[in-house]
Every structure is written in C-alpha cells, then in structure tokens.
Amino acid sequence: MIDAVTPAEGTAPAPAGRGLWSRYLRRPVGVAALAVFLLVVVAGLLAPLLAPHDPNFVDFALTQAPPDSSHWMGGDSAGRDILSRLLFGARTTLYGAAVACLTGIALGVPAGVAAGYFGGLTDRVFSWISDAVQSVPGMIVLLIVAAGTGADFTVLMVTVGAFMAPGYYRISRSRALAVRKEPYIDAARVAGLTHVKILHTHVLRAVHAPVIIQSALTAGIAMGMQTGLQFLGIGTASEANWGQMMNDGFRTMLTHPLILLWPSAALGITIAALAFMGSTLADLVSVRGEPAPRRRRSAEQAPEEATDRTGALVHPVEASALRIDNLRVSYRTPHGDKRVVRGVCLDVAPGEVLGIVGESGSGKSQTVFSALDLLPADGRATADGIWIGGQPVGDLSRAGRHALLGTRIGYVPQEPMSNLDPCYTVGHQLMEPLRAVHKLTRAQARERAREVLLRVGITDPDRVLACHPHQISGGMAQRVLIAGAVAGNPSLLVADEPTTALDVTVQAEVLELLRELQREYGMALVIVTHNFGVVADICDRVAVMKDGRVIETGAVEQIFAHPGDPYTAELIKASQDDTESRAELDAAWNKAGRTVRA
Amino acid sequence: MIRFTLRRLLSGAVLLVVVTSASFFLAHLAIGDPTPGLLGDSATPAQRAALREQLGLDRPLMTQFWDWLSHAVRGDFGTSWRNFQPVSDQIELRVPVTLSIVVAATLLAAVVGLVVGVATGLNPGGVLARVLKLASVVLFALPGFWVSLMLVMAFAIKLQWFPAVGYVPLSHSGTQWLRSITLPSIALALGAIVMIAEQLRNGFQEVNNQDFVRTLRARGLSARRVTVHVLRNASPAALTVLAVMFVGLLGGAIVVEIIFNLPGIGSLTQSASQIGDIPVLLGLTVVTVVFVVLVNFLLDLVLGWVNPKVREK
Numbered sequence: 001m002i003d004a005v006t007p008a009e010g011t012a013p014a015p016a017g018r019g020l021w022s023r024y025l026r027r028p029v030g031v032a033a034l035a036v037f038l039l040v041v042v043a044g045l046l047a048p049l050l051a052p053h054d055p056n057f058v059d060f061a062l063t064q065a066p067p068d069s070s071h072w073m074g075g076d077s078a079g080r081d082i083l084s085r086l087l088f089g090a091r092t093t094l095y096g097a098a099v100a101c102l103t104g105i106a107l108g109v110p111a112g113v114a115a116g117y118f119g120g121l122t123d124r125v126f127s128w129i130s131d132a133v134q135s136v137p138g139m140i141v142l143l144i145v146a147a148g149t150g151a152d153f154t155v156l157m158v159t160v161g162a163f164m165a166p167g168y169y170r171i172s173r174s175r176a177l178a179v180r181k182e183p184y185i186d187a188a189r190v191a192g193l194t195h196v197k198i199l200h201t202h203v204l205r206a207v208h209a210p211v212i213i214q215s216a217l218t219a220g221i222a223m224g225m226q227t228g229l230q231f232l233g234i235g236t237a238s239e240a241n242w243g244q245m246m247n248d249g250f251r252t253m254l255t256h257p258l259i260l261l262w263p264s265a266a267l268g269i270t271i272a273a274l275a276f277m278g279s280t281l282a283d284l285v286s287v288r289g290e291p292a293p294r295r296r297r298s299a300e301q302a303p304e305e306a307t308d309r310t311g312a313l314v315h316p317v318e319a320s321a322l323r324i325d326n327l328r329v330s331y332r333t334p335h336g337d338k339r340v341v342r343g344v345c346l347d348v349a350p351g352e353v354l355g356i357v358g359e360s361g362s363g364k365s366q367t368v369f370s371a372l373d374l375l376p377a378d379g380r381a382t383a384d385g386i387w388i389g390g391q392p393v394g395d396l397s398r399a400g401r402h403a404l405l406g407t408r409i410g411y412v413p414q415e416p417m418s419n420l421d422p423c424y425t426v427g428h429q430l431m432e433p434l435r436a437v438h439k440l441t442r443a444q445a446r447e448r449a450r451e452v453l454l455r456v457g458i459t460d461p462d463r464v465l466a467c468h469p470h471q472i473s474g475g476m477a478q479r480v481l482i483a484g485a486v487a488g489n490p491s492l493l494v495a496d497e498p499t500t501a502l503d504v505t506v507q508a509e510v511l512e513l514l515r516e517l518q519r520e521y522g523m524a525l526v527i528v529t530h531n532f533g534v535v536a537d538i539c540d541r542v543a544v545m546k547d548g549r550v551i552e553t554g555a556v557e558q559i560f561a562h563p564g565d566p567y568t569a570e571l572i573k574a575s576q577d578d579t580e581s582r583a584e585l586d587a588a589w590n591k592a593g594r595t596v597r598a
Numbered sequence: 599m600i601r602f603t604l605r606r607l608l609s610g611a612v613l614l615v616v617v618t619s620a621s622f623f624l625a626h627l628a629i630g631d632p633t634p635g636l637l638g639d640s641a642t643p644a645q646r647a648a649l650r651e652q653l654g655l656d657r658p659l660m661t662q663f664w665d666w667l668s669h670a671v672r673g674d675f676g677t678s679w680r681n682f683q684p685v686s687d688q689i690e691l692r693v694p695v696t697l698s699i700v701v702a703a704t705l706l707a708a709v710v711g712l713v714v715g716v717a718t719g720l721n722p723g724g725v726l727a728r729v730l731k732l733a734s735v736v737l738f739a740l741p742g743f744w745v746s747l748m749l750v751m752a753f754a755i756k757l758q759w760f761p762a763v764g765y766v767p768l769s770h771s772g773t774q775w776l777r778s779i780t781l782p783s784i785a786l787a788l789g790a791i792v793m794i795a796e797q798l799r800n801g802f803q804e805v806n807n808q809d810f811v812r813t814l815r816a817r818g819l820s821a822r823r824v825t826v827h828v829l830r831n832a833s834p835a836a837l838t839v840l841a842v843m844f845v846g847l848l849g850g851a852i853v854v855e856i857i858f859n860l861p862g863i864g865s866l867t868q869s870a871s872q873i874g875d876i877p878v879l880l881g882l883t884v885v886t887v888v889f890v891v892l893v894n895f896l897l898d899l900v901l902g903w904v905n906p907k908v909r910e911k
Contacts, residue, residue, distance in 0.1 A: 134842065135890045138849050139867075144628060374815055419813040484813075
C-alpha cells in the first residue's frame, strides 16, 4: 500500500517555466481534475456553512433512511445525515493528506538535496535509510504506532508521511544531482557563493516542480492509507471521516449499498482528481514536451515539395549492387514534417567502394537507413526506385525487403558499444542470425562465428564468444560488429561512420580490415563518413551531401584534384587541417606493423 | 557470483536486524504500559504490577531488548501476552493465507502486466496504450481496500460469481481455495498490473530507440526475435517495480484480508495492535521483513541474470 514508485520518475523534469500555469489551464483533463479537487477543498473548508445538519446529530428515524428532500444522501446506520458527514469528512481527509505531504517533504527533500548535492558518504547513508524505509511494510508500523498513541490522528499521519519520504527523497536527489553537474553551479562556487546560498537559489528552484507533482501523488496515497486506517477503526472516531463511513456502509452493504457508495465515490473521485492533476503536471514539465501528432495516412499529408534529382546514376541497373533514384525522407515532428533527404540519386557496383561524405545533419545516414528500410517509426521515405542487386525492392513486400537484410546486405554501425545488446553474449549475438536467418545448426553457426571472428583479427574467438559486450574493448566490439555484418556473406556492405567512435590507432586498422574484406568477398561497400581522410584511404567514388542533397559526385582523385563545389573544398581542407591526427594515425599504423590488433 | 550472493545476503541480514530493533523500541515507546489493554480498565494497580512482573516489563528496556533479540535470532519470538501461545505458532497458522493472496496477486501482476506491457510497447499509439495510460494514473493511487469494496459489490453481491467473504484452505479444496482468493488477489494486483505494464511500455520505447535494436534488425532477425531482445533489456525496471509492489502488497493485504474476512496476518496484526501485544507485533514485523529481504534477494539474482553487467558494480 505504501510505496514510492513514481510515474514521474525517469522523465527528467525541466525547470518549471513561468508559462506552466497557463499551459496547465489549456489541458482539459487537468482543468477538470483541478476543478473537482477545488470543489472538495471548498466543501471541506465551508463544511460548517454548507452542511445541512449537525454531522453527529443522531435521529433514529433517519437510521439507514433512503435519500429524501432534506437528507439528500439519506442517513447512516446510526441515524446521522450522510451528506453532512461527507462534507465534514472532507476536512479530515484533506488535513490528513496535508500533514502526510508536509512530513514527507520535510524529511525527504532536505535529505535528497543534500545527498544529491554533496554525494559521497551523505548520499550513501541517506540512500540506505531511504531503501530501508521502503522495505518496511508501513501498515504494520502504523498499527504499532496506533496501538500506543491511543490512535492520535496527527501522529498517525506524520508516520504515513515518514513512509512517503523516500519518494520525495529520490526525486530531490536526482534533481540535485543533475543540477550539481551544471556549469553555472561551478561558476557560483567560484564567485564565492556559499553552499547554503547555492542550495537555496539554484537547487531548490530545480526541485520544486517535481516536488509538487510528487505531492499530488503522495496526497492521493495518503488519503488511501488514512481511510484504510479509519476503516479499521483507527484514527478520529469522534469526528466524521470517510473511512469510518465506508466501514459503516461495508457492514450494511447487502441491504443498503448506498451507504457504502457515497463515501467510496467521494474518496475515489478525490484521489482520481489528484492523480490526474499530477499526471498532467508531469506531462507538462517533462522534457519530452508535446506528443507528436498521430501518424496520418500518406494521402492526407502535405503535397510533396517538388524536388530536383541530385547526384548521378553511373551504372546500368543490372550491373548495380545498390541503386537509389530520387530518394526523399521526412520526419514527423510536433511542428510538421521535416525533410531531411531531398531527391538523392546514387549507385554503387559490385566490387566498388562508394563514400557518402557530409557534415552531421546532411542526411547521409538517413539515406542509407532508407535503403536498408531501417528508418525510425516517425520517419518516412519515398523514392522513384531503389534497386538492390539489380532487383527493384519497391515490388517486394515489407517481409521481402526485410529478407534482404543479413543475407544480401550487411550493416556496420557507428558506435560499437551501443550496437551490441548488453544482455547477451557476443556468441549469442553472432550465432542468432546465422541460426534464425541462415538456418544453420548450432554447431555450424558456432563454427561460422569462430571463422569470421578469426578473419576480423580476433585471435581468441572462443573467449570472445563467451564474453558479454561490457567485457570487451571498443575496438574489439567494432570487429565483432564487422564480423556480424559479413557472417551472412552479403554482396553489399553498408558502413555508417565505422571509425568515428574509435581511437585513432584503431581507426586505421578497422579501415584496412574493411578494405580487405571488401576485396576478398567482392562486395560493394558504401561508407558514410564526415572525413575526407577516410574517403582518400578507401573509396573509389564519392558523393558529397549537404542539406539532404548530393551536391557533387565523382571519382575520388578527380574530386580531390578539382572539387567542383566550395563546400567540398572546405571539407577536404578540414580533413587536411587534421594532418596531425593523420600523421599520428599513419605512425601508429606503421608501428603496428600492419598486423591486426585485437 | 558467490561474493555477490554473500554480499546481498549480508546486507539483507543487516536490514532485518536494524528494522526489527527499531520496531522493538518504537513499539515499547509507543505502547508504554500494555497492561491496561491486556487486563481491561477494571484491573487494580496491584494486578497490573503483577502482570508487568510476569511479562518481565519491570526490567530495564535494554535488558528486555537483548533478551528478545537473543531469542529471536534462534527463531523464538516468545509467547503472546494475551493468550500465552507461542507467537510462531500463531504466525505459522496465518502466513499461508496471506501468502496465498500476495503471491497470487504478484503472479497476476507479473503475467497480466507483461502481456499488457508488451502489447502496448509494440503498439504505443494504439487504443490499449491510451486505456493503459489512463488506468495507470488512477489505479496507481486508489487503495487496494477501496478496489476490494468495489469488487465485492460488483462480483460478489450483484453478480454473485465469487464468495464475498471467507477462506477455504488449499488442503480442503483446490477450486474453492482459488475462488476464495480470486477477488482479494485481483483487488491487490490491479494497481501493480498497471504500474508494471506502464513501466514495460516506457521501457520498450526507450530500448527501441537504442542503436543495437536497429543493428539486430539489420542482421535480418524477425520482429519476434527482436522483441525478445527488447523485452529482456526493458525488464529490469519492471522487475524492480514488481519487487517494490510486493512490499506494498504485504501492507495492503492487511486491510484487504479484513474486508474479505480472511484469517491471515492482517486480522492478527489488527487485534495485536489494539491490545498492545508487542511479541506478536514484533513477530509479524520479522516475518514480513524476511519476506521483503528474500524478494529483494531474488530480484537481485534475476537482475544479474538478465543483465550480467549489474553484477559487477
């Protein structure tokens, strides 16, 4: 019943802006929830004025009476007016929830801020206490406390609040931790501000929005616990309260269900209102921002902007390994569709190496993902035609296109560590496609995996097969990924920035490995890169991309000698300015004696 | 692996000792003199003093504490102050009832939460995902006893599908037992179901955006096989919620048991707290914390199996 799992957690909340309140009022669910909650608050505050009768006045004629004109909700088993008791009960409910929230805030927020801001021992001690409190079934402790204090209501709600403190602790800690890493905190330190002052001005400001959201949740849970206790007969027996009313109704539920229904509805609606207020606020504050508009059918989409074909097709269709004709890619965003590729044409022949060069955001990766049919769900690609191995893929079903992956096409990703599944061994990840896609037996798959690992320069394949990704180095992970890409004997290898994430010394080895494999298997190789150095090393032809268009294409020597576009010249110059790292790279390469290093 | 296990067991033992010790002092501090509760208001001061002496309450608190702790570590929780029956006998009688509904609720939450979580994770824009989001907001906050009352009204009284109250032991009749724990288990599980489903749905979205999922697709793996990878990566957060929920369910079971008139630890806790029967209350605390420690230990083992990286931290 007590727990501090908060739906708000995990979505890093941005600081509450000034517009939060007005944005909240634009959410119908939030407005409705707030209105209901305010109604309960007003009912509770004005109960002495609003209640038609004394909540404790007993009129035997009213015992279990059905609703009538002067007793709108009828009478309870003791002959008291239910509506009046409900109104006065709202006071008790709200008071208890407020006490619990304030206790939770008073205990959890300072401890969380201190733990997140100072870290170290403070963090460890407080976090241990918080975990310990969370692993105690609070109801039992509450009953122990209730046994002694003669069931003093305020003390009970303070205890409830203590069990809510871990929820506040965790959100305050994670916010303080995030703020601590911000550069302006260091600046404030250098400027001579004391910790107390920084905590007060910067950290508390970052913490307050999540604390409000947490309070909406906590208040709801505290109301549940409070009525639960009152239901058991613990708490304010003398004053009207919803839990005791529910108990009364529970006992006469068979004959007079209405007596149970009224307080249950009041409690359910109040808690639901708090929950929706909390979730609306959490939606507004979370950095995820507005949800993207729903996927629309392509027919309803804005007419395609007329685009010119860019780039060139130099091989006949039947002699191409990959051919892309007039590719357009767009992404749905909250502000409408964003075009990232505008009319790209390119092709590559078997045995040829094509480089796609451009700075980040030029659409080069999107181009290859479209060819592989691997765009994210909110991306959309259209083309006049895409051919793989001379076959038009537009004629194929989605499953038919998918069947090309891992068989005709191999893919080498950019960032080696994030492209291996951390939960599975290297061996599993290499063997699973061989068994599932290529229908090899377990033994055959293992043999093939060993073989390709040896081929990519891993000298102890059996050990590496048994490793999990976190147990191998980045360079080795990239070799594993290359092994995975070529294990299925593809005729087309697509490598997306295959060396960018690697150490300079490893980069040269990986490029050399790709070239060797490309020649050995006679594959067509498409390399996406921002680095003309890579192009010079390995490519036959190059397509230069900018703003989703191919601005120049041609043989590598020709482009290096006579760049047709100033942007190309700039890119070439940038990679040559990088001579230091190039020299370093070559030196390392020679030093390694051209032996492949694991 | 062995060091990991030992370390986990040790920290569980420390938690157990700290929490139960704290409960000991809290109970004595809160209750003070239990004799009015035990003997009633009509007892004379002499009778009360005699009972205090008999229960050993006239000794210094630290002496009482060491006495209790040294017996407790050997599994002896003393006798009830009310009926002088061994505490462990009473708890033994009632734990199976509570465990029946808590374990059933946990299984229900795990299975239904998994199915709904995967279904909404695979289709995050679908109708089910919207319903889940709505349900998770409300059901997370609504207390189990409130849900119990609604379920009783609907399914036991209106539709009469299930008995409203009472417990049939498993040894007596399997189907009757199942019928008697169905509503209480559902009442306890509803909140946990939506929390776990919501956690999995979020996890799916996060994992789906990770690079290795695209690479798995690029290797030609079927959608079903990729889903297995995504699920395994998304499950740690959901499993953690399940373990936290288990603690919550133990507490929530107390009120739910009373509503359904189940002879579990709930009614024992309630009656013991009303008369200040400290040995019974402490025995109950130890038992529940032991369950919590065991569940957390199991969770750590499972998390370590799901993603071996966590074992090495």
